[in-house]
Amino acid sequence: xxxxxxxxxxxxxxxxxxxxxxxxxxxxxxxxxxxxxxxxxxxxxxxxxxxxxxxxxxxxxxxxxxxxxxxxxxxxxxxxxxxxxxxxxxxxxxxxxxxxxxxxxxxxxxxxxxxxxxxxxxxxxxxxxxxxxxxxxxxxxxxxxxxxxxxxxxxxxxxxxxxxxxxxxxxxxxxxxxxxxxxxxxxxxxxxxxxxxxxxxxxxxxxxxxxxxxxxxxxxxxxxxxxxxxxxxxxxxxxxxxxxxxxxxxxxxxxxxxxxxxxxxxxxxxxxxxxxxxxxxxxxxxxxxxxxxxxxxxxxxxxxxxxxxxxxxxxxxxxxxxxxxxxxxxx
Amino acid sequence: xxxxxxxxxxxxxxxxxxxxxxxxxxxxxxxxxxxxxxxxxxxxxxxxxxxxxxxxxxx
Numbered sequence: 001x002x003x004x005x006x007x008x009x010x011x012x013x014x015x016x017x018x019x020x021x022x023x024x025x026x027x028x029x030x031x032x033x034x035x036x037x038x039x040x041x042x043x044x045x046x047x048x049x050x051x052x053x054x055x056x057x058x059x060x061x062x063x064x065x066x067x068x069x070x071x072x073x074x075x076x077x078x079x080x081x082x083x084x085x086x087x088x089x090x091x092x093x094x095x096x097x098x099x100x101x102x103x104x105x106x107x108x109x110x111x112x113x114x115x116x117x118x119x120x121x122x123x124x125x126x127x128x129x130x131x132x133x134x135x136x137x138x139x140x141x142x143x144x145x146x147x148x149x150x151x152x153x154x155x156x157x158x159x160x161x162x163x164x165x166x167x168x169x170x171x172x173x174x175x176x177x178x179x180x181x182x183x184x185x186x187x188x189x190x191x192x193x194x195x196x197x198x199x200x201x202x203x204x205x206x207x208x209x210x211x212x213x214x215x216x217x218x219x220x221x222x223x224x225x226x227x228x229x230x231x232x233x234x235x236x237x238x239x240x241x242x243x244x245x246x247x248x249x250x251x252x253x254x255x256x257x258x259x260x261x262x263x264x265x266x267x268x269x270x271x272x273x274x275x276x277x278x279x280x281x282x283x284x285x286x287x288x289x290x291x292x293x294x295x296x297x298x299x300x301x302x303x304x305x306x307x308x309x310x311x312x313x314x315x316x317x318x319x320x321x322x323x324x325x326x327x328x329x330x331x
Numbered sequence: 332x333x334x335x336x337x338x339x340x341x342x343x344x345x346x347x348x349x350x351x352x353x354x355x356x357x358x359x360x361x362x363x364x365x366x367x368x369x370x371x372x373x374x375x376x377x378x379x380x381x382x383x384x385x386x387x388x389x390x
Binding site for chain 1: 345
């Protein structure tokens, strides 16, 4: 599993989206697009005036959405790098995500100086020449703990939000009404990532409480817990194999007298069903801020505090790996 | 005796895993059935990705 190193960002990575094209955002104000097969950079998307926090691409790889510390969401044409739309907010945008049919885009805005945290939902027209709506369809406003991340369920039925206080909430995807919430992680331990399974009937959360949880979308029932020894920043579910991949590490300012080697800067593989750790992949020189899996299950990529993206294509032993009970049971 | 205990533990582990795997598969089957029903009701199915290619086919 020899990785391809993507060098082009000058600051720490914040989010990556991995398909045949890989999109990456970092604190250096630039969005990059790469060919994931060979690591060649396809281009950059220039226009943001602040650190980039988040990126998403629609399923047809036509539109790219980004959110940044310059208090904007921008919509881009993937092919040309043209900025199609800019939405302004009072605070930074920490997460964006297209719905599975790409008709909707959600954005999580930060709480700051008299502004409550929100999730905004915009209608999207997947046509690069279409006029995009100026105003959101609806806005969810958080009175208590702000959301740090959010994701769409299957069929846009729910919006799932992960919060600073370790709770996970389920909102109606059409109206934005709160349906239920659960204390999924340790109280006051921030949820740092939510990623949906391919069919969006369950999802994974990562938290500073050093665990990741697999949760059913419909009921918010916790299905599995993955225990690690380090604060987590990101969690991804692999397609094809029943694995999950976790990324994290102690931040430099929290590592006191100890050396970087103890920062635990490794991608950790767990068995999704049995909850066992099955392997680690080293390489980064700082915490892993974001991990992402290829939708076809062919590989994964990680983005680090060190400014690098490492792309790993899975090899045969990875695909052959099976527990005895999995071999015995017919698929 | 130790050997006996060891193999007994292993057997327990294997049986526990088998249970987890069966539970998971039963739950997935239920999920997939419900999802298919919901998708039919909504009149939407996701585009099918072609293995190894960049092209997607929209049904």
